[in-house]
Amino acid sequence: MLMNTLGRNRVSALGLGMMRLPQKDGKIDREAAAAMVDRAMEAGINYYDTAWFYHGGESEAFVGEALCARYPRETFYIATKLPFGDCRSAKDAEKIFSTQCQRLQADYVDYYLLHGIGQQGWSHCRETGILDYVKGLREQGRIKHLCFSYHDSPEVLEQILSESEGMFDFVQLQLNYHDWTAIGAGKMYEACERRGIPVVVMEPVRGGNLAMMNPEVVKVFQDADPTASPASWALRFCATLPDVKVVLSGMSNMEQLNDNIKTFTNFKPLKGKDQAVLNQAVDVMNRLPLTGCTGCRYCVSICPQGVDIPAAFRLYDGYVKFNNPRELTWRYLHEIPREKQATACVECGACAQKCPQNLDIPALLKSVHQKAESL
Ligand code: SF4
Ligand code: SF4
Known part of the structure; x- marks a missing residue:
C-alpha cells in the first residue's frame, strides 16, 4: 500500500470514504460494510473519512462500531467534519463535536474538517467564534489536526489561504483529471502547493462518473492498458501529484475496494505517455453532453x-x-x-x-x- 506523511501520521494514500457505503432497505448494510472495513484494514488502508451528514448521520456511528469498537485506536485514523452551517455559535459546535465523539466511540478525532468552506462559510466561522473553538480543540488534543474541505472558486481559496496562514493542516479538494481545468481544480491544487499545504482529494472519480463511462471513452483506456480499469487511471492521476497525501474513494462494494487496493499496491505513478491517454479521454468526454452533476446532494x-x-x-x-x-x-x-x-x-x-x-x-x-x- 502506498503510504504518505500527513501531519504527524503515516497514512495510506488510499482513504476509504464512508459516504457511499453499501445499503439495504435504505440503511447502511452493516454486515457488507463491516466486511469492507475488514478488507481495507487487512490491505493497509488506515484512513477513514466520514462526516456528520453522511448516510443521514449513520456513517459516524458505523465508523464507531466497525473501527473504534473492533480495532486498536492507534491502528487507524478518522477524519470527520463539522457542519458549521448548522451552528449559530461555538456552543452549537461544541454540542455537535460531543455527539460526534459519542457516535464515533472516540475521545479524539485525528483530522477534523470544517465541512465545505466557501466565502460565506469562512466569514461565518470567523464571526461566530466557531473557528476559535476548533482551534481550541486542537490545542487541547481533542482533535489532532485542523483542516477544511472546500467548495468555491480558486480565487476564494487564495483569499482563505492568505488569511489563514499556518492555521490549517490540510485542505480537502475536489480534484480529478476531468475537473483539473473544468472547475479550476488545478489552480486550487497549485494554491495549496505554493504554500506547502498538503492536499486530500475527494471525488477523484467524480462521483463514479470517471469509472463508468461511455464506451468511446472506455475504449481509450482499454487500448492503452486492457488490464486497468478507468477508475484506476483517475486514482493514479491524483496520487501522482506530489502534494496529494490521501485520495478518498467512496466505495460501495468489495469489487470497487479490491480494484482500488490493486491500484495502490505497487503503485505506478503516471508518466508522460499516460497523461496523453488521459488528455485523449477528456477530449472524447467533452464531446458528450453530460449535466456535470457529481451526486453530492448538497441541493x-x-x-x-x-x-x-x-x-x-x-x-x-x-x-x-x-x-x-x-x-x-x-x-x-x-x-x-x-x-x-x-x-x-x-x-x-x-x-x-x-x-x-x-x-x-x-x-x-x-x-x-x-x-x-x-x-
Ligand atoms: S445538482 Fe445537486 S447533487 Fe448535483 S452537483 Fe449540484 S448540488 Fe450536487
Ligand atoms: S424549485 Fe427551486 S430549489 Fe427546487 S429544483 Fe427548482 S429551482 Fe431548484
Whole structure:
C-alpha cells in the first residue's frame, strides 16, 4: 500500500470514504460494510473519512462500531467534519463535536474538517467564534489536526489561504483529471502547493462518473492498458501529484475496494505517455453532453418542492454515457415519483446557489424532462 506523511501520521494514500457505503432497505448494510472495513484494514488502508451528514448521520456511528469498537485506536485514523452551517455559535459546535465523539466511540478525532468552506462559510466561522473553538480543540488534543474541505472558486481559496496562514493542516479538494481545468481544480491544487499545504482529494472519480463511462471513452483506456480499469487511471492521476497525501474513494462494494487496493499496491505513478491517454479521454468526454452533476446532494434539502435533482441528472447522464434511452424513459418515469420529477420545479433558483459545480439546475431540469418525454 502506498503510504504518505500527513501531519504527524503515516497514512495510506488510499482513504476509504464512508459516504457511499453499501445499503439495504435504505440503511447502511452493516454486515457488507463491516466486511469492507475488514478488507481495507487487512490491505493497509488506515484512513477513514466520514462526516456528520453522511448516510443521514449513520456513517459516524458505523465508523464507531466497525473501527473504534473492533480495532486498536492507534491502528487507524478518522477524519470527520463539522457542519458549521448548522451552528449559530461555538456552543452549537461544541454540542455537535460531543455527539460526534459519542457516535464515533472516540475521545479524539485525528483530522477534523470544517465541512465545505466557501466565502460565506469562512466569514461565518470567523464571526461566530466557531473557528476559535476548533482551534481550541486542537490545542487541547481533542482533535489532532485542523483542516477544511472546500467548495468555491480558486480565487476564494487564495483569499482563505492568505488569511489563514499556518492555521490549517490540510485542505480537502475536489480534484480529478476531468475537473483539473473544468472547475479550476488545478489552480486550487497549485494554491495549496505554493504554500506547502498538503492536499486530500475527494471525488477523484467524480462521483463514479470517471469509472463508468461511455464506451468511446472506455475504449481509450482499454487500448492503452486492457488490464486497468478507468477508475484506476483517475486514482493514479491524483496520487501522482506530489502534494496529494490521501485520495478518498467512496466505495460501495468489495469489487470497487479490491480494484482500488490493486491500484495502490505497487503503485505506478503516471508518466508522460499516460497523461496523453488521459488528455485523449477528456477530449472524447467533452464531446458528450453530460449535466456535470457529481451526486453530492448538497441541493436536496434546499428545494422547497422536494425535486429529486441528483436522481434526474444521474439518469440523464446514464442515458448519455451508455447511450441507453431506457435510463431516461422507464427509469426516470418509474423511479422518481411524479411529485419529485423536474416538472415540480418552480425555478426559484435556491438549489443553484448551493451547487458546488455551479450548475444552472432549473434550466438543466427542464431539458432533462423534455428529453425524457421525447424519447
Ligand atoms: S429551482 Fe427548482 S429544483 Fe431548484 S430549489 Fe427551486 S424549485 Fe427546487
Ligand atoms: S445538482 Fe449540484 S448540488 Fe445537486 S447533487 Fe448535483 S452537483 Fe450536487
